[in-house]
Amino acid sequence: MTAIILKDNVEQRKIDALLNFLKSWDIDAELRITDPEKSVRTAEFTLSKGIWSDYDINSEELRQKAWNR
Template identity: 75%
Template sequence: MTEIILKDNVEQSKIDALLAFLKSSDIDVELRTVSSKKSTKTTKFSLSKGIWSDYSINSEELRDKAWKR
């Protein structure tokens, strides 16, 4: 099985034209529409990872300095 995934919202007329083209070439086509799931999971901001691990600053101080600019 080969899948073709259209990631952007495509006009229905263009989808119909693509299906007609594939069917005219004797390619078995099935159209499935799946709604994309957006992640609502939030993760805690951690200074222990990455470039801030060697500095003695907490996340609140970092946020305060960043938002005062």
């Protein structure tokens, strides 16, 4: 199966024209409308892992130093 995803809101007459064109070439096509996926969960920024684990600094101090340049 091959999928074509139209990311913008497209007028119904244009969608109908596209489907008719595909069917004229004997391509079986159908229209499925779905809602855009939303981010369910955001990851919490943590200093407990990675390169900052050996340093005595918390996430607020790190953010403050990064944004005050």
